[in-house]
Amino acid sequence: MNVILAVKQYVSKMIEESGPGMKVLLMDADTTVFVSMVYAKSEILQKEVYLFEKIDSGASRESMKHLKCITFLRPTKENVALLANELKAPKYGLYYIYFSNVISKQDVKILAEADDQEVVREVQEFYGDYIAVNPHLFSLNISNCCQSLRWAQPMLSRTAQGLTALLLSVKKCPMIRYQNSSEMARELADNVKRIITNNAALFEFRRTDVAPVLLILDRRDDAVTPLLNQWTYEAMVHEVLGIENSKINLSKVPGISKDLKEVLLSAETDEFYSENMYQSFGEIGTNIKNLMDEFQKQSKNHTKVESIQDMKNFIENYPQFRKMSGTVSKHVTVVSELSRLVGLYNLLNVSETEQEIACQSDHSNQLQQIKVLMENDKVRPMDLLRLVMLYALRYEAHTNNDMVGLIDLLKRKGISEDKRAMVHAVLEYGGRKARGSDLFRSGDPVNITRRILQNLKGVENVYTQHQPLLASTLDQLIKGKLKEASYPYMGANQLKDRPQDVIVFIIGGCTYAESKLVHTLNRTTHGVKIILGGTTIHNFESFLSELSTAVKGQATKYPARTGRH
Amino acid sequence: MATRGLTEVFILMRNNALQSRHIFSEQTADDRMALMSTSLDPELGIASTRSSTLPPDWVDGVEEIQFEASRIKRKMKELSSLHDKHLNRPTLDDNVDEEHAIEIQTQEITQMFTRCQRLVHQISNKSQQGTAQERKLSINIVSSLARMIQEMSSNFRKSQSTYLKKLKNREERSLQYFGPNIGADAALMEDLMGGDDVVYDRGFSSKQMQLVEENTAQVQHREKEILQITRSIQDLNEIFKDLSTMIVDQGSILDRIDYNIEHASYGVEKGLQQLQKAEKYQKKNRKMYIVMVLAVIIILLIIILIATKS
Numbered sequence: 001m002n003v004i005l006a007v008k009q010y011v012s013k014m015i016e017e018s019g020p021g022m023k024v025l026l027m028d029a030d031t032t033v034f035v036s037m038v039y040a041k042s043e044i045l046q047k048e049v050y051l052f053e054k055i056d057s058g059a060s061r062e063s064m065k066h067l068k069c070i071t072f073l074r075p076t077k078e079n080v081a082l083l084a085n086e087l088k089a090p091k092y093g094l095y096y097i098y099f100s101n102v103i104s105k106q107d108v109k110i111l112a113e114a115d116d117q118e119v120v121r122e123v124q125e126f127y128g129d130y131i132a133v134n135p136h137l138f139s140l141n142i143s144n145c146c147q148s149l150r151w152a153q154p155m156l157s158r159t160a161q162g163l164t165a166l167l168l169s170v171k172k173c174p175m176i177r178y179q180n181s182s183e184m185a186r187e188l189a190d191n192v193k194r195i196i197t198n199n200a201a202l203f204e205f206r207r208t209d210v211a212p213v214l215l216i217l218d219r220r221d222d223a224v225t226p227l228l229n230q231w232t233y234e235a236m237v238h239e240v241l242g243i244e245n246s247k248i249n250l251s252k253v254p255g256i257s258k259d260l261k262e263v264l265l266s267a268e269t270d271e272f273y274s275e276n277m278y279q280s281f282g283e284i285g286t287n288i289k290n291l292m293d294e295f296q297k298q299s300k301n302h303t304k305v306e307s308i309q310d311m312k313n314f315i316e317n318y319p320q321f322r323k324m325s326g327t328v329s330k331h332v333t334v335v336s337e338l339s340r341l342v343g344l345y346n347l348l349n350v351s352e353t354e355q356e357i358a359c360q361s362d363h364s365n366q367l368q369q370i371k372v373l374m375e376n377d378k379v380r381p382m383d384l385l386r387l388v389m390l391y392a393l394r395y396e397a398h399t400n401n402d403m404v405g406l407i408d409l410l411k412r413k414g415i416s417e418d419k420r421a422m423v424h425a426v427l428e429y430g431g432r433k434a435r436g437s438d439l440f441r442s443g444d445p446v447n448i449t450r451r452i453l454q455n456l457k458g459v460e461n462v463y464t465q466h467q468p469l470l471a472s473t474l475d476q477l478i479k480g481k482l483k484e485a486s487y488p489y490m491g492a493n494q495l496k497d498r499p500q501d502v503i504v505f506i507i508g509g510c511t512y513a514e515s516k517l518v519h520t521l522n523r524t525t526h527g528v529k530i531i532l533g534g535t536t537i538h539n540f541e542s543f544l545s546e547l548s549t550a551v552k553g554q555a556t557k558y559p560a561r562t563g564r565h
Numbered sequence: 566m567a568t569r570g571l572t573e574v575f576i577l578m579r580n581n582a583l584q585s586r587h588i589f590s591e592q593t594a595d596d597r598m599a600l601m602s603t604s605l606d607p608e609l610g611i612a613s614t615r616s617s618t619l620p621p622d623w624v625d626g627v628e629e630i631q632f633e634a635s636r637i638k639r640k641m642k643e644l645s646s647l648h649d650k651h652l653n654r655p656t657l658d659d660n661v662d663e664e665h666a667i668e669i670q671t672q673e674i675t676q677m678f679t680r681c682q683r684l685v686h687q688i689s690n691k692s693q694q695g696t697a698q699e700r701k702l703s704i705n706i707v708s709s710l711a712r713m714i715q716e717m718s719s720n721f722r723k724s725q726s727t728y729l730k731k732l733k734n735r736e737e738r739s740l741q742y743f744g745p746n747i748g749a750d751a752a753l754m755e756d757l758m759g760g761d762d763v764v765y766d767r768g769f770s771s772k773q774m775q776l777v778e779e780n781t782a783q784v785q786h787r788e789k790e791i792l793q794i795t796r797s798i799q800d801l802n803e804i805f806k807d808l809s810t811m812i813v814d815q816g817s818i819l820d821r822i823d824y825n826i827e828h829a830s831y832g833v834e835k836g837l838q839q840l841q842k843a844e845k846y847q848k849k850n851r852k853m854y855i856v857m858v859l860a861v862i863i864i865l866l867i868i869i870l871i872a873t874k875s
Contacts, residue, residue: 009566022627022706025822036823044822045709051702052822060833062698066620108571112578116586123575126568168567202567247818264818318809319719326817 001501001529002135004268006169007128008038010098011072015047017122018068018096024051026071026086028079031100033141033245035072037132040269055082063091070096074129075103084114096122100129101161102199129165131245133537134267136522137515138166141245142535143542144549146508149429151184159535160191163505166533167196167214172501173203174214176490177482181436182218184507189216189490212501215477215487219508219534219546221437222469223430224358226511226543227390229351229383231463233284234277235512237265237334239539240341253337263330272327278516280464281338288335295328346378350387351463357390358440359465363398366391367406374409381415386540389426394440396432422544425551436486439469470504470514474521477502478528502530508546510534621699623691630684630710634717637677641721644670648728652735664786668793674721675797681714682804697836701829711808718801729794736787 015023025044027035032054035044053061055073069092073079080103087095097111097120108123130138140162145155167174173196178189192214196203219226230236234243241248243265251261267274276287298321342348353369356362370387373379388406395401403423410420428434476482480498489495504518510532518532536542647667685707692703818824 006566010568013566013568022624022702032823032826036821039822040820041822041825042709042712042820045705046713048709050705050709051698052826054826062696064620064698064702066624067702102569103571105574108575109578109582112575113582115579116583118579120575120579121572123571124568125571171567202569205567245823247821247824262818262824264821269820318805319715 001170001531003130003132003138003166003170003531004038004135007034007130007132010126010128010169011035011039011044012047014070014072014096014098014126015044015049018070018094021048022067023047023049024053024064024067024069024092025049026053026055026069026073028055028073028076030074031072031128033131034100034128037245037266038268055079055086058082058086061091065091065093067092068094068096070098072098072100072126072128075099075101075107077107080107080110084110087111087114087119088116090117090119093119095120098122098124098126101125101127101165102195102202127165127168130162130169130533133246134515134519136518136529136531137510137537138531138533139510139537140533140535143509144546145535146184146546146550148553149550151187155535156187156191159188159507160195163188163192163214163533164195164199166503166531167192168202170503170531171205172212172214172503173205174212174501174503175493175495176214176216177487178216178490179218179221179436180486180488181434182220182507185216185218188505188507189214192216193490208500210497210500211493211495212503213477213495213499214503214505215473217470217473217504217506219506219510219538220430220434222439223426224390224393224439224466225468225470225513226509226538227386227393227426227540228354228358228466228513229347229386229463230511230513231281231351232278232513232516233273233281234265235516236281236338238512238537240338240347241334242539242541243537248334250333250337253333256333260330260333263334265334270327270330272331278519280461281342284335285339288331291328292332295324298324344378345380345383346373346376347383348463349373349376350379350383353387354390355462355465357387357394361440363395363400367402370406371409374413381410381413381419382540384410384413385415385419385422389423392423392427393430396427418548419544422547425547428551429547437469437473468511468514468517470506471517474502474504474518474530478521478525498528500528502528504530504532506532506534508534508550509536509538509543511538621692621695621703623688623703626684626688626691627706627710630681630688630714633677633681633684634713637674637681637717637721640670640674640677641717641724644674645724648724652728652731664790668790671725671794671797675800678714678718678721678801678804681710682807685710685714685808715805715808718805722798722801725794725798729791732787732791 025035032052049070051064051067055071071083073083083097102125111120111123131141132138140159142155142158145152145159176189176193178185180186230239237243237248241250246266247262247264249262250256264270265273265277267277272287272291276284279287298317350373353366353373356369357366360366370384370391373387374384388403388410391406392403395403407420407423410423473482477487478498480495484494506514515532515537518530521528522530536546538546644667647663647670651663651667688703688710689707692700692707695703
């Protein structure tokens, strides 16, 4: 149950099957990302894959018959047509064709008819049809999958394909549970089920004692998590700087050197990152200081190269030294930029208020805090919007709800009309009516007592009070207490025991905060393995765009466009 | 990691397609059909494909390096077993043969490394003339080969230096054990030198002579051995420095496949821009040409004017 390993094994197998000799890897835009996430260039070069090309760059590629060509493509119509063209006038010696998903017989026939010169050696389906981000986290990089609160049809089929490919790659034929309150979750579950039954032969794996579970959730049930500022390294970098396929763009950082304009944050190659990605911002500070100290010690050793002994030591440790210096400069840049932005935008105060709104229920006090922050010029308008959206979700039905006043304040701060409309959009998307579960846990007596106890003890860390809703859902699922009324099974079979292998998929995107949660659950809960996936991985910005397409063309139930008067 | 093979289906379909095309073409073939299809000019076809089907000549170099690398690996294994033997199972007789073998092996390996390095350089030089894509290919190949060689050489260096360390340790130990012996030698020497005039007639007994000579020979031998190894390490350092420029750091953005592809397309775009710029310059050149022609005409006319006046 390691998605990175699964995709990596597929790629390794492709390379092995083509035997020795120089190879070129021919991919499309999607598979390029799939492969890049699991294989570093230097690593794949060692396996004699020396050239990487895109299938749609046909004209600029030259004929090189001495190369073997491994093609890894998604089975789309365009790709099949492009590949058929390629086969009619082959540029490389032999072709080993791999599709990332189930391909129809007609498409195979088109290719077979195009292959006059009999250059094709292998045609196979290798189900690496998703982006493996971390061992327990995958994404499909589909933004805005929800349109007018319904599935956009191509997105639905792509999501179902990606999800079944994941199941195949980790060899699981699961029982499917979905969130009853969400129509989209039901549709997706239905689609996945249909694909499994249509390809029953593929899904015949060795039976385990306890069947794996696929749980399909909807982002609409928990719109709070993507609204919050995060303070663990990975999540924070995504929130503040934005991670795109493990790459972050630092070109906007003032005074950045040319080498660091775009950097890679990958737990696979970067030891420091893999150790610290789930640490909180404060701990990162001390760890990076330790890293610096160690580095300084090493570099001091390296400055005095006098005797042959020194020289020898230097050369022996030089590759590690170089790698370390790259790591150090990267992380120091990233962390210093983070702390600069935190100070500049007053993110600590903002985050404290956010957490209070999400977890406490002191309405008048919180309203006051928001108003104070509104006065503060350092706070970004985006963060103010974030706060008002949170407030709207939290106190949707509160008697003294002052949304009108807050939106008016936003207007005075110069926030544009369509941004202000987001406050209503988030209510439409994730408000009371859309939710199937108790997001703020006000009714649960256990939680009430816990909260009172917490108030007595005092909170440990005010910035990390909030737990995503996924925490309680997974907790119930693992204990076998998840209510069947809210999360019914697709099909007749039901799980009697506690589940062992769980795959959670969130329609509308997951967040790195949830990824961290799953990571800790995997480590602390014995005998349970969880994989988390989402149509995409959100930060506040991407979530806003998701929201705006989701509610587009939807007749709003909130007639008071109160910001306007 | 489930997979599904479609190769058989594909080959079946391909054969069917080829067959049906055959039948179809036989039906239309009649006496008036040309033996070769006219659409393809045979001479042109061969001429144009020859250059592209033949692999560039540096490809042989790659195979050579790979072969050499496998040889180096084998040699290194042999050498390390020799080292072990030499260190752990000292025989009573002076193991000159063994030392000699080690020396030869070490030299050979170092030579092979230099050869590999030279070959890598040759590849990167030769590929300069190739097309853009060939160059890209060769850059990748060179970087991967360089990494391989570097890894091997660093392994080799490590084994050499541990051997060296052990050798030194052993010497120290032997000094410890046989210390008094050497001390006695020294005393003997002093005795001989200092007491020269006192007991002149004693002189060197042949036995003592032998002892002293043996000792110095041994010391010299050891020193030579150590020197040899440090020299081989130094040689390797040069190779190492040379190759390190060709290697991309692991974990950096340059080590991403997608970044490289995007960058390549960016490079192509940039190239196009450069070309367009060059074209502009070329056009400017044409203007220059016209200016020159006009200037010549003017000079001519002036000459004619002068000629007619005078």
